Amino acid sequence: MINLRDKGAAIWENQGRFGRIGIALGAMTVAAALPFMGGTILNTPIADYESVLVYPIAMFVLMAIGLNIVIGKSGLLDLGYVAFFAIGAYTMGLLGTRTGLNTWEILPIGIAMAMFSGIILGVPALKLRGDYLAIITLGFGEIVRIVALNLGTLGRSEGIINIPTPPGIFGIEYRFDSHRIYYWTLLMLILLAIWMVRRLSVRRAGRAWESIRQDEDAAELLGVPTFKYKVWAFVLGASVGGAAGVFYASKTLFIAPDNFTLQISILILACVVFGGMGNIWGVILGAVILGYLPDRIRFISDARLLVFGLVLVIMMNLRPDGLLPRKKREKVLPNKEKP
Amino acid sequence: MSTSILSLKSVTMRFGGVTALNDVTFDVKEKEILGLIGPNGAGKTTVFNVITGVYHITSGSIDLQGKSISGMKRYKITKGGIARTFQNIRLWGDMTALENVMTATDTHKRSGLVGGLFGSPVSRREEKRDKKRAQELLDFIGIGEYADRLARNLPYGVQRRLEIARALGTEPKLILLDEPAAGFNPAEKVELAKVIRKIRDAGYTILLIEHDMSLVMKVSDRVVVLDFGQKIADNTPQKVQDDPRVIEAYLGVPEDAS
Amino acid sequence: MIGNFLDQFWSLTFGGLSLGFIYILIALGYTMVYGVLRMINFANSEIFMVGTFATIIVIRDLFKFTQASEPATGLRLWLVLATALIFSMLVSGALSMLVEIVAYRRLRRMNSGVLAPLISAIGVSMVLAESVRILTDSRPVASPRAMEKKFIGQFFDAGIRIDNTIIVTSALILFAVLITFVNRTRMGKAIRAVSMNPNAARLMGINIDGVVSATFLVGGLMTGAAGFFYTLKYENTASNIGFELGIAAFTAAILGGIGNIKGAFYGGLALGLLETYASFFLGTQWKAVTVFVVLVLVLYTRPNGLFGEALTQTRA
Numbered sequence: 012m013i014n015l016r017d018k019g020a021a022i023w024e025n026q027g028r029f030g031r032i033g034i035a036l037g038a039m040t041v042a043a044a045l046p047f048m049g050g051t052i053l054n055t056p057i058a059d060y061e062s063v064l065v066y067p068i069a070m071f072v073l074m075a076i077g078l079n080i081v082i083g084k085s086g087l088l089d090l091g092y093v094a095f096f097a098i099g100a101y102t103m104g105l106l107g108t109r110t111g112l113n114t115w116e117i118l119p120i121g122i123a124m125a126m127f128s129g130i131i132l133g134v135p136a137l138k139l140r141g142d143y144l145a146i147i148t149l150g151f152g153e154i155v156r157i158v159a160l161n162l163g164t165l166g167r168s169e170g171i172i173n174i175p176t177p178p179g180i181f182g183i184e185y186r187f188d189s190h191r192i193y194y195w196t197l198l199m200l201i202l203l204a205i206w207m208v209r210r211l212s213v214r215r216a217g218r219a220w221e222s223i224r225q226d227e228d229a230a231e232l233l234g235v236p237t238f239k240y241k242v243w244a245f246v247l248g249a250s251v252g253g254a255a256g257v258f259y260a261s262k263t264l265f266i267a268p269d270n271f272t273l274q275i276s277i278l279i280l281a282c283v284v285f286g287g288m289g290n291i292w293g294v295i296l297g298a299v300i301l302g303y304l305p306d307r308i309r310f311i312s313d314a315r316l317l318v319f320g321l322v323l324v325i326m327m328n329l330r331p332d333g334l335l336p337r338k339k340r341e342k343v344l345p346n347k348e349k350p
Numbered sequence: 351m352s353t354s355i356l357s358l359k360s361v362t363m364r365f366g367g368v369t370a371l372n373d374v375t376f377d378v379k380e381k382e383i384l385g386l387i388g389p390n391g392a393g394k395t396t397v398f399n400v401i402t403g404v405y406h407i408t409s410g411s412i413d414l415q416g417k418s419i420s421g422m423k424r425y426k427i428t429k430g431g432i433a434r435t436f437q438n439i440r441l442w443g444d445m446t447a448l449e450n451v452m453t454a455t456d457t458h459k460r461s462g463l464v465g466g467l468f469g470s471p472v473s474r475r476e477e478k479r480d481k482k483r484a485q486e487l488l489d490f491i492g493i494g495e496y497a498d499r500l501a502r503n504l505p506y507g508v509q510r511r512l513e514i515a516r517a518l519g520t521e522p523k524l525i526l527l528d529e530p531a532a533g534f535n536p537a538e539k540v541e542l543a544k545v546i547r548k549i550r551d552a553g554y555t556i557l558l559i560e561h562d563m564s565l566v567m568k569v570s571d572r573v574v575v576l577d578f579g580q581k582i583a584d585n586t587p588q589k590v591q592d593d594p595r596v597i598e599a600y601l602g603v604p605e606d607a608s
Numbered sequence: 609m610i611g612n613f614l615d616q617f618w619s620l621t622f623g624g625l626s627l628g629f630i631y632i633l634i635a636l637g638y639t640m641v642y643g644v645l646r647m648i649n650f651a652n653s654e655i656f657m658v659g660t661f662a663t664i665i666v667i668r669d670l671f672k673f674t675q676a677s678e679p680a681t682g683l684r685l686w687l688v689l690a691t692a693l694i695f696s697m698l699v700s701g702a703l704s705m706l707v708e709i710v711a712y713r714r715l716r717r718m719n720s721g722v723l724a725p726l727i728s729a730i731g732v733s734m735v736l737a738e739s740v741r742i743l744t745d746s747r748p749v750a751s752p753r754a755m756e757k758k759f760i761g762q763f764f765d766a767g768i769r770i771d772n773t774i775i776v777t778s779a780l781i782l783f784a785v786l787i788t789f790v791n792r793t794r795m796g797k798a799i800r801a802v803s804m805n806p807n808a809a810r811l812m813g814i815n816i817d818g819v820v821s822a823t824f825l826v827g828g829l830m831t832g833a834a835g836f837f838y839t840l841k842y843e844n845t846a847s848n849i850g851f852e853l854g855i856a857a858f859t860a861a862i863l864g865g866i867g868n869i870k871g872a873f874y875g876g877l878a879l880g881l882l883e884t885y886a887s888f889f890l891g892t893q894w895k896a897v898t899v900f901v902v903l904v905l906v907l908y909t910r911p912n913g914l915f916g917e918a919l920t921q922t923r924a
């Protein structure tokens with residue numbers, strides 16, 4: 012089977028420093044220019060194209076990058092990822108409507124809340140075997156929603172309304188219908204998340220996660236503090252979910268428990284699996300495709316979850332590595348003999 | 351005699367009804383190569399598993415340089431100076447040989463995740479130092495040219511040796527080798543014997559499980575023999591070979607006395 | 609509150625017992641599969657959900673009951689109940705076997721580790737739930753009343769309802785049959801051999817694929833029966849009921865020690881009662897939370913359940 016990832020990696024490696032900067036800048040420019048392609052073939056029939064770019068596409072990409080740290084990098088199956096998204100969103104909703112804090116001030120608080128709940132859930136749960144982690148997180152995702160549904164302070168099924176938009180910065184105003192501005196802000200968050208993941212992947216943390224994913228017992232016996240790194244993966248994943256949640260609430264201005272169902276967790280999982288667990292470019296591609304297609308193709312949009320379920324089954328059975336698999340290639344070093 | 355680095359005292363390990371180790375007592379002395387032999391199922395691998403904390407012993411005690419290590423977390427035991435290889439190879443197949451060793455060298459790093467994220471000077475320095483160290487270890491074991499190959503694509507013999515390099519990466523005082531020559535041809539065995547001696551000469555202590563008698567007898571300073579979970583001999587290679595109890599144990603399972 | 613509780617104690621207990629037996633049967637679905645594959649069958653909750661719809665199909669479409677029709681009596685009632693039970697069991701049993709083929713078999717042959725089959729099963733579960741949701745237009749479906757729910761006796765001052773009685777007795781019978789099957793028949797013994805040591809079982813010439821299929825079938829039959837009992841008791845269902853019941857039944861299985869058939873029995877009873885009592889005090893909206901708290905507490909404090917397999921144990 013063709014391995015696009017390796018082709019891409021080969022091109023990347025053959026570039027000099029300037030070539031690489033050029034590629035990166037080019038990619039960013041294309042991503043940033045997407046909102047201007049509205050009238051083109053990319054348009055979606057049911058929704059406003061620019062708003063689709065914000066949600067689901069960019070939001071899915073951000074969350075998929077976060078979930079990928081947990082499942083792709085460390086091999087931990089988190090089925091309750093929506094919980095961290097919800098916690099970020101409700102933090103924004105509560106603080107935004109009840110205090111004078113604005114979105115930028117709430118963002119770190121929301122991230123901290125998500126990380127904190129990641130610790131509370133992860134520290135006990137990560138001691139258990141993988142499939143028990145799956146079911147505990149699955150339950151946790153629902154519990155957060157049920158709590159939101161039944162607590163008066165969280166607005167019960169009505170949720171929270173009148174959440175403020177972010178205040179303008181650098182003369183840019185966030186109006187609820189200025190989708191582009193939101194999109195570009197999300198793009199910044201995405202770039203930040205990519206930077207974080209890439210940074211971590213190449214050093215100790217990346218090796219620790221990789222060894223845990225492949226053989227946890229061997230990792231621990233060779234000195235990797237496996238538990239600590241699993242908690243880190245979980246908490247970092249949560250932080251990205253929390254950030255997405257804060258921003259989501261500040262974009263839709265209205266949140267309710269129905270926005271945070273189990274299905275969201277599964278959707279994000281499908282993005283990760285479809286694109287290629289463990290490979291950040293694959294995950295992004297997966298989220299873009301799965302975020303976009305259901306809106307583009309009318310008959311799928313009703314059966315979106317059905318399609319995503321099928322994606323999970325089919326990918327796992329036929330191409331478990333996803334569209335763009337993780338590293339499979341070996342560097343070819345010109346000055347070394349290969350037997 | 352020099353001081354002992356590891357001592358097992360009356361170690362018993364039971365799995366339900368099976369007694370895999372029964373009142374086993376022996377010491378590993380500093381800078382020696384101690385052979386650990388016995389017929390299939392004698393409990394050799396179980397000895398490694400209890401030393402490295404995979405199983406908690408039913409009774410007895412295990413001390414590393416006078417300090418008890420039973421009940422300690424596994425990675426802390428490793429950090430304390432014991433590393434091992436596995437009878438059935440357990441490399442991280444999707445990592446390169448160099449990365450496999452580097453993961454082990456991370457054991458003693460001061461910088462962790464946060465330092466790596468923000469590129470702290472310590473992290474950068476340690477990364478550079480350990481990369482060099484890992485390459486040196488691969489060269490030392492004689493598989494330096496495979497550094498950038500994925501572990502899973504390496505030839506079998508290289509994988510076995512990579513396991514040793516990886517264990518050395520944790521900077522152990524004592525290294526436990528579980529049948530490192532399994533599946534080797536005679537020439538490779540000779541090569542391996544040299545490597546094992548070389549490791550000892552570099553200052554490590556070695557506890558070696560091996561089925562190939564001539565190899566064990568050649569490299570070991572001393573040999574401990576297990577049979578049905580019990581220690582039946584603990585002596586120099588020559589004396590062990592002549593011990594009637596050992597001969598009897600092996601005659602029971604003749605295909606092992608190769 | 610406490611006074612009220614004592615007043616209603618027995619009627620709550622009867623309700624809790626019948627709920628407990630429903631949990632037992634679903635928990636058997638989890639526990640059987642876990643026994644042979646050492647994996648949680650995430651699709652079991654949807655196998656249950658489909659079972660509840662199978663029951664409605666029999667009552668509404670085969671026997672033409674409507675919301676306005678008279679409940680059946682006498683021989684006809686028993687015919688309706690037996691048909692619905694058997695049909696639900698067969699549908700769920702067959703579906704369960706299909707799930708194994710689609711979600712697990714290929715991956716098992718490839719020896720793919722735990723992550724892939726779990727995700728694959730989640731996918732199947734999603735496909736089932738969503739297909740039914742689309743077919744039912746996202747609405748709950750009420751089951752016409754086939755049986756009048758009269759009281760057939762009195763215990764202290766609580767009436768004993770006929771549906772609860774039917775559920776408890778038939779579930780007991782099914783459980784006894786299952787125990788006999790596992791202990792006495794060839795296939796049952798093979799299943800046990802595989803759960804104890806798959807490699808040894810293979811060496812002994814046991815056909816692992818056959819055993820796994822049979823296990824899914826038996827688990828599905830039990831889960832389907834639970835679907836019937838649930839519909840009989842609550843008289844409605846929806847495409848999304850699998851989640852709540854599934855996680856509760858899974859908790860029951862964990863409580864008793866997953867992989868352990870008798871454990872599922874005690875775990876199911878304990879959870880059915882606990883949940884019913886807790887709902888009385890806290891309100892039914894916290895039911896799922898109660899169950900989850902129990903699950904978390906059990907996993908964190910006694911991961912082996914009341915008597916069961918060590919879940920955290922690893923090998924090297």
Ligand SMILES: Nc1ncnc2c1ncn2[C@@H]1O[C@H](COP(=O)(O)OP(=O)(O)OP(=O)(O)O)[C@@H](O)[C@H]1O
Pocket residue numbers: 365368369370388389390391392393394395396397437923
């Ligand atoms: N986790 C376990 N559970 C149950 N029994 C075990 C376990 N580990 C080892 N045993 C038993 O302990 C005994 C010793 O096994 P061990 O693997 O230590 O033998 P060994 O000497 O290494 O044999 P070999 O030469 O075949 O590698 C065997 O009877 C084995 O079945």
Ligand SMILES: [Mg+2]
Pocket residue numbers: 394395396437
């Ligand atoms: Mg062994």
